Amino acid sequence: LxxxxxxxxxxxxxxxxxxxxxxxxxxxxxxxxxxxxxxxxxxxxxxxxxxxxxxxxxxxxxxxxxxxxxxxxxxxxxxxxxxxxxxxxxxxxxxxxxxxxxxxxxxxxxxxxxxxxxxxxxxxxxxxxxxxxxxxxxxxxxxxxxxxxxxxxxxxxxxxxxxxxxxxxxxxVPADVHGAWTSEQPRHGGTWRFRIGQRYQMLDVQAVAEGRELVVRNTRLRGEEVKLVITGLVGSRPWHHYFVGTARGDAIDGTLTVSDGSAQTVYPWHATRDR
Incomplete structure (x- = not known):
């Protein structure tokens, strides 16, 4: 010492x-x-x-x-x-x-x-x-x-x-994730669209699936890690959605965990930024 x-x-x-x-x-x-x-x-x-x-x-x-x-x-x-x-x-x-x-x-x-x-x-x-x-x-x-x-x-x-x-x-230091993003979830909601406003690490997110806007309850951007908590109707049933991914350039890759309160399923999550 x-x-x-x-x-x-x-x-x-x-x-x-x-x-x-x-x-x-x-x-x-x-x-x-x-x-x-x-x-x-x-x-x-x-x-x-x-x-x-x-x-x-x-x-x-x-x-x-x-x-x-x-x-x-x-x-x-x-x-x-x-x-x-x-x-x-x-x-x-x-x-x-x-x-x-x-x-x-x-x-x-x-x-x-x-x-x-x-x-x-x-x-x-x-x-x-x-x-x-x-x-x-x-x-x-x-x-x-x-x-x-x-x-x-x-x-x-x-x-x-x-x-x-x-x-x-x-x-x-936050990744740049502002803009419009698209993600395909063929087994849950089809085409998802996200519109993300960003000020430093603070996010303002809108999410749409099956043409319906869902409720974005929580967000967090910590470096490259993106977390979104979204609830709403998909396929006529209420779901809780937990998106976790890593943002690099114009892509976010991670997982989507969906739950109806009694069971949950995990899907791959890949989103691309619209250019």
Missing amino acids: CALPAWGEPQSWAWDDGTVPYVNTPMEVVERMLRMAEVRAGDSVIDLGSGDGRIVIEAAKRGARGLGVDLDAALVKLATRNAERAGVADRARFEVKDIFATDLSRASVVTIYLLPDFNVKLKDRLLALKPGTRIVSHDGSIGDWPADETHELRTPEKPVGLGGLSKIELWI
Whole structure:
């Protein structure tokens, strides 16, 4: 383990010129951030404003590879030493770099502890990442993009703010599923048509089968995973429909589970986007 004094040396807040006044992220918050992002072996973690390197180092201990960027060369040197002391220098590296000049395209996880104004400036770049990429922030929203998960915890050792309250938020980059979709279910309803409106991961779905509009009760888009709960009459009988699929490009593939309350049947689900 890294010697405790190293963590006490001079995670990040940002001024308008892109520099970052250094504030430690409490280790309890680091642990929770990585847990919410489900960091594991095979992940590529990029920490924007990496300070003493603690997030990248803890991610590397979980088997991930990490890159931390910071404008402060002294902090980059400190983080590099801390990675060496922790025995993860082969999986944790640090660079002196502007967060806005950092290539994020290979990241499966992005971690941030920045002022909300800076998060807003990053929003479009984050949304353009591969669907399923996880973004986790300590004490900073990303404009009007609603978080997928939020967790608050008290951290008395937190050096800023009152009451030692930390807010951790997780976003999962959503796939693009907006538009009109068609699915053939020859054994249940024939041709299904879906019209999907999308704002970030929030969906507004209309569903029609056998020429009849059904009730869409619940939806969820989490990365590439689409879930729809739809009820209504099909073949003159009331049914509960549970669609679960993976969206890639102009196709969604998964399963449709139908139930009448006493028995259920599972069918393959394949939908294509109308072009």
